[in-house]
Amino acid sequence: MALSLILRNSAKLRGLSTIPRCSFQLQKAQNFSHLVPKNNANAVFLAAKCRLPFVKIAEQKRFMSADHSKLWPIEKLISLVLLGVVPATFFCPNKILDNIFALAVVIHFHWGLEACVVDYIRPIIVGPVLPKIALGLLYVISASTLAGLIYYNQHEIGIGATLRKFWCITGCPSDNEATPQ
Secondary structure: OHHHHHHHOHHHHOOHHHOOOOOOEEOOEEOOHHHOOOOOHHHHHHHHHOOEEOOOEEOOOOOOOOOHHHHHHHHHHHHHHHHHHHHHHHHOOOHHHHHHHHHHHHHHHHHHHHHHHHHHOOHHHHOOHHHHHHHHHHHHHHHHHHHHHHHHHHHOOOHHHHHHHHHHHHOOOOOOOOOOO
């Protein structure tokens, strides 16, 4: 999560956020009096009343908080690491593999859910406050999940041993028991 924050906010750290926004505003009033013949005074009065300003069009460049081209290879690397860590955690449970598994899984889920939050809870649709709350809540949930998993690995039997015990619920003998003859 800290890596995600650093990579996504590196532009702000480098001072690139001080670049002014590229925006323009187009405000023009159009008079419709040239469409009405000059001999009708009532029509000219109505045409002068129809002087409508165009809606302000403002196009602002969205500043991404970081260069995501650096983050995508890291996301793919974490996914690749998970392909090896998941079976290794199951077959050789120990605290190091359990902690690597917990970190990789939480980072992987966090980045996926963060993409969903950013894509679907946009400020232009729901306002500026709700996206910040949702993203903050996601960070709290991810941090507490990682803390809980690491606590479980350090003070209980660990994720790998727990998965092995779940596997043995179906009736296979446990590792410590002798096989019945």
